[in-house]
Amino acid sequence: MSNRRKASVTKERETGKEAKEVWVCEVCRKDFKDDSSRILECERCEVHHCAKCLKIEDELYDKLMQRKDFR
Numbered sequence: 893m894s895n896r897r898k899a900s901v902t903k904e905r906e907t908g909k910e911a912k913e914v915w916v917c918e919v920c921r922k923d924f925k926d927d928s929s930r931i932l933e934c935e936r937c938e939v940h941h942c943a944k945c946l947k948i949e950d951e952l953y954d955k956l957m958q959r960k961d962f963r
Contacts, residue, residue, distance in 0.1 A: 919945035932956075 915924045915931050918939045924931045930943035930953050943953045956962050 915940045917942040917945055 912925060915929065915933070916922070917924065917931060918941055920942060922942060924940075924942065930948075930950070931940050932943065932946065932948075933940050943950070948956075
């Protein structure tokens with residue numbers, strides 16, 4: 893596994909008593925920490941990309957998230 897791959901997988905951070913998931917965008921390397929984050933995970937390679945880096949507008953992202961077969 894390469895360093896790029898390691899940086900993109902979901903990681904957890906301790907916050908008080910519970911661990912919180914953190915997703916890292918493969919392109920911009922920004923951490924996304926909550927369920928309302930606009931980040932997508934590739935089903936095949938499990939790499940994460942934020943909607944901004946993928947150039948997906950909010951309206952399209954919301955429509956994609958409404959699909960049961962897309963989550």
